[in-house]
Amino acid sequence: MPERARKIRVSCVLNGSASSFEAHPMARLLDVLREDLKLTGTKEGCGEGECGACSIEMDGVLVNSCLVPALQAQGAKIRTIEGVAIGESLHAVQQAFIAHGGAQCGICTPGMILAALNLLARHPEPDDAQIREGLSGNLCRCTGYMKIFESVVAAVRRAETGA
Amino acid sequence: MRAYLPAYEMETPQDLAAALERLAAESGVWKPFAGGTDLMVLLEAGKLPHKKFLNIWNLEELRGIEVRTEHVTLGALTTYAEVQRNETLAREFPLLCRAAAATGSVATQNRGTLGGNIANASPAADSPPVLVVYDAEIEIVSAGGARWVHYASFHTEYKKMNLHAGELIRRIRLTRKHAGWKQYFRKVGTRRAQAISKICFAAAARMEAGRIADVRIAVGSVAPIVLHAVRVEESLRGQRPGDAVLQAAQDALSAEITPVDDMRSTARYRRQVARNLLGEFLEVLAG
Numbered sequence: 001m002p003e004r005a006r007k008i009r010v011s012c013v014l015n016g017s018a019s020s021f022e023a024h025p026m027a028r029l030l031d032v033l034r035e036d037l038k039l040t041g042t043k044e045g046c047g048e049g050e051c052g053a054c055s056i057e058m059d060g061v062l063v064n065s066c067l068v069p070a071l072q073a074q075g076a077k078i079r080t081i082e083g084v085a086i087g088e089s090l091h092a093v094q095q096a097f098i099a100h101g102g103a104q105c106g107i108c109t110p111g112m113i114l115a116a117l118n119l120l121a122r123h124p125e126p127d128d129a130q131i132r133e134g135l136s137g138n139l140c141r142c143t144g145y146m147k148i149f150e151s152v153v154a155a156v157r158r159a160e161t162g163a
Numbered sequence: 164m165r166a167y168l169p170a171y172e173m174e175t176p177q178d179l180a181a182a183l184e185r186l187a188a189e190s191g192v193w194k195p196f197a198g199g200t201d202l203m204v205l206l207e208a209g210k211l212p213h214k215k216f217l218n219i220w221n222l223e224e225l226r227g228i229e230v231r232t233e234h235v236t237l238g239a240l241t242t243y244a245e246v247q248r249n250e251t252l253a254r255e256f257p258l259l260c261r262a263a264a265a266t267g268s269v270a271t272q273n274r275g276t277l278g279g280n281i282a283n284a285s286p287a288a289d290s291p292p293v294l295v296v297y298d299a300e301i302e303i304v305s306a307g308g309a310r311w312v313h314y315a316s317f318h319t320e321y322k323k324m325n326l327h328a329g330e331l332i333r334r335i336r337l338t339r340k341h342a343g344w345k346q347y348f349r350k351v352g353t354r355r356a357q358a359i360s361k362i363c364f365a366a367a368a369r370m371e372a373g374r375i376a377d378v379r380i381a382v383g384s385v386a387p388i389v390l391h392a393v394r395v396e397e398s399l400r401g402q403r404p405g406d407a408v409l410q411a412a413q414d415a416l417s418a419e420i421t422p423v424d425d426m427r428s429t430a431r432y433r434r435q436v437a438r439n440l441l442g443e444f445l446e447v448l449a450g
Contacts, residue, residue: 024168024169026216048204061273062273064270064271067198068203069203069218072199072220119269133356136355
């Protein structure tokens with residue numbers, strides 16, 4: 001039998017609340033979120049950092065949670081799709097995805113929304129090219145790219161007009 | 164097959180000295196682990212033979228971009244996102260910013276590091292050709308001391324490099340001498356975002372009265388290591404960009420590269436595109 005590494009305890013701030021879990025140090029944060037913490041909003045697509053379905057925010061930056069070992073979540077501030085809505089009311093970006101058909105089968109949607117929110121945090125008034133670039137690491141197998149793009153454009157416009 | 168997780172260990176050293184001590188005490192046993200954008204892919208695919216990793220992600224000594232009169236020095240953990248945000252790099256080393264922007268996605272750029280890109284030693288990586296063009300130096304540290312090496316001679320053959328067990332890449336130093344140079348970078352992949360290169364071409368030249376006074380050219384994905392195209396450079400030095408000069412330089416390039424057929428492209432395609440990109444670079448110099 002190979003040598004066995006013990007599980008470690010990891011403490012982090014998850015969606016605004018202190019959280020801790022036990023995991024093997026190189027367990028994928030994606031699996032910890034979904035299987036141990038039961039936050040199944042974060043999806044697995046490719047499992048190799050190519051599709052963005054598992055996008056989350058870690059210490060304010062967008063990361064692919066399939067490429068983050070559990071140990072590196074120690075002390076981190078993490079936001080998943082479950083931490084996006086404010087209480088019962090959906091975030092403006094989520095509402096825009098609903099209004100503009102930005103979600104089809106839904107697998108890429110949590111990652112798309114996290115990528116969009118992270119883009120808006122960096123560029124509150126992004127131009128079209130910045131939106132495309134901000135979403136370029138997220139693949140949609142339904143190929144609904146234009147509707148996703150339009151959803152983000154609509155969310156930006158709504159924020160600008162305060163409507 | 165997914166990896167058997169309990170077989171993998173990872174520890175976080177307190178600081179650089181502790182990390183180097185650990186690397187020295189158990190030579191070859193521990194490997195550094197930074198942003199994980201390469202190693203986690205191998206782990207999930209069950210192709211990560213090494214089992215013990217030192218998490219260096221939080222080592223402050225390996226972070227930060229320092230701008231001095233002569234040099235810009237980047238910590239090995241500088242991410243592609245940080246490269247793109249630095250104003251001095253954007254002004255004087257634009258190729259590095261372009262390469263950083265062309266590497267992976269936003270999420271990859273937030274986690275992938277220059278040091279990791281060097282140590283992972285992929286001939287298809289996007290920042291190494293740029294580091295060769297700028298004649299970057301890298302500082303390698305160990306418990307026994309530190310040494311500087313020219314990046315252009317760091318990689319020796321496919322996935323082999325001048326880095327011994329117990330050593331760590333600490334920082335990358337760029338000499339501020341390219342400000343007035345004409346610079347060119349182009350990555351050719353299947354898709355603009357995210358795709359790994361079929362070929363990646365970086366070049367810079369100092370022009371004097373229409374002639375190429377000095378030139379540096381490096382190409383990725385056309386040889387087992389990033390190729391420093393020294394014969395092409397020789398053919399161009401002192402010349403005025405033009406059809407005959409281009410023809411000779413393209414022939415030198417064709418003789419210098421050894422591309423292969425693989426999952427991303429074919430040798431034939433890479434040969435043709437390498438020639439074309441050299442042509443585009445000379446157009447930039449002439450323009």
